[in-house]
Amino acid sequence: MVASALGFTAMTTLIKYLGDDYAASLQTFYRQFFGFLIMLPVILKHRGAAFATTRPGILIFRSAAGTVGMILSFYAFQKMPLADANALSFTRTLWLVPLAFFVVREPVGPLRIGAAVVGFLGVLIMLRPGGGDEFVIGLPAMAMLASSFLFALTITGMKVMTRDHAPMVLLVWSATLGLVLAVPGAFLTWRWPEPVDLALLAAMGVLGTITQGCYIKGMSIGDAGAMAPIDYIRLVFTVIVGFALFQEVPGIWTIVGAAVVVVSTLFITWREHVTSKAKMAAAALVEPV
Numbered sequence: 001m002v003a004s005a006l007g008f009t010a011m012t013t014l015i016k017y018l019g020d021d022y023a024a025s026l027q028t029f030y031r032q033f034f035g036f037l038i039m040l041p042v043i044l045k046h047r048g049a050a051f052a053t054t055r056p057g058i059l060i061f062r063s064a065a066g067t068v069g070m071i072l073s074f075y076a077f078q079k080m081p082l083a084d085a086n087a088l089s090f091t092r093t094l095w096l097v098p099l100a101f102f103v104v105r106e107p108v109g110p111l112r113i114g115a116a117v118v119g120f121l122g123v124l125i126m127l128r129p130g131g132g133d134e135f136v137i138g139l140p141a142m143a144m145l146a147s148s149f150l151f152a153l154t155i156t157g158m159k160v161m162t163r164d165h166a167p168m169v170l171l172v173w174s175a176t177l178g179l180v181l182a183v184p185g186a187f188l189t190w191r192w193p194e195p196v197d198l199a200l201l202a203a204m205g206v207l208g209t210i211t212q213g214c215y216i217k218g219m220s221i222g223d224a225g226a227m228a229p230i231d232y233i234r235l236v237f238t239v240i241v242g243f244a245l246f247q248e249v250p251g252i253w254t255i256v257g258a259a260v261v262v263v264s265t266l267f268i269t270w271r272e273h274v275t276s277k278a279k280m281a282a283a284a285l286v287e288p289v
Contacts, residue, residue: 001218005234007211012077012086013241014204018197019078025185027201028071030193032179034205039175042168050172053165062157063177069150070178071185076144082242083250086235087126087258088144093265094119095152103156115267122260128253167216229269232262 015027022030043050053059076085097116100106123145127137161170193201215231235258242248250258 001215001230002233004211004214004218005231005237007207007214008234009237009241011204011207011211012082012238013245014200014207015074015077016082016246018200018204019074021197022191022193022201023185023189024071024074024078025182026189026191027074027204028067029179029182029186030201031070031074031205031208032067032175032182034202035209036175036179038206038209039172043172043176046168046172050169051176052169053173055161058157058161059170059173060177062154062161063174064181065150065157066154066174067178067181069147069154071182072143072147072150076140076147079140080144081248081250081254082238082246083235083248083258084126084254085140085144086238087254087261088123088141089148090232090258090261090265091119091123091145092148092152092155093268094123094261095149096155097268099152099156103160109271112268112271115264115271119261119264119268122257122264124257125260126254126257128257229266232266235262 018027073085073089076088080088094116097108097112101108127141158170218230239250242250
């Protein structure tokens with residue numbers, strides 16, 4: 001999980017560093033292209049089985065939401081201080097609460113609803129100007145919030161699809177469709193990268209895949225309730241990198257708002273973990289001996 005946080009920080013640093021010369025849609029294409037190359041050996045090995053599905057429509061929608069969400073998040077990381085954009089990215093956990101109720105039909109108790117409301121209040125705190133009285137919501141912040149919502153949609157779709165699809169099938173579809181769907185945006189903003197830039201773009205794509213792999217591995221071998229909070233260490237990493245490389249100093253509203261968002265999302269994660277364990281315990285009691 002710590003390696004995942006480090007990899008994410010390195011990836012977003014490259015996004016911001018290259019942002020002056022490469023549009024978010026073009027960076028997304030390179031991220032998807034090199035991610036697809038990493039998945040290509042799996043695709044060639046399993047071929048048809050890697051794409052086996054009975055619900056291609058959901059997979060296409062999930063990939064489209066993920067691709068648009070990635071473009072929006074890359075734009076936000078390019079235009080906002082790293083710490084601010086990173087803090088807003090955690091709102092995907094808050095979006096999962098209403099989506100779990102309306103899409104997956106999961107019961108959502110008052111504690112989770114209250115935590116989500118508090119979390120969004122933290123977002124409003126972050127979007128205030130330092131010392132001002134009015135709310136300021138710029139395009140980059142709106143892009144990150146929209147991106148977080150779209151990523152929450154992809155997570156919700158994953159919950160639905162994992163009921164009868166292997167995780168590898170979902171990864172293959174995501175990598176393949178993600179590359180295809182990123183082509184139009186790249187075409188509109190295309191420029192041939194310099195050799196050094198190409199190496200950095202490749203590193204960004206590889207880091208994205210490694211980050212995802214480390215996160216999944218950490219969550220699979222560790223207790224989810226204990227592992228999830230570690231992901232928030234990337235807030236610390238991005239503050240350090242933002243200050244060291246881009247002379248970014250988080251304002252008081254960012255710090256206070258981010259703290260509110262982190263606490264609320266941690267509470268939601270903890271409640272989901274407790275509920276999941278209770279369901280597993282109840283299922284074990286009714287299983288025939």
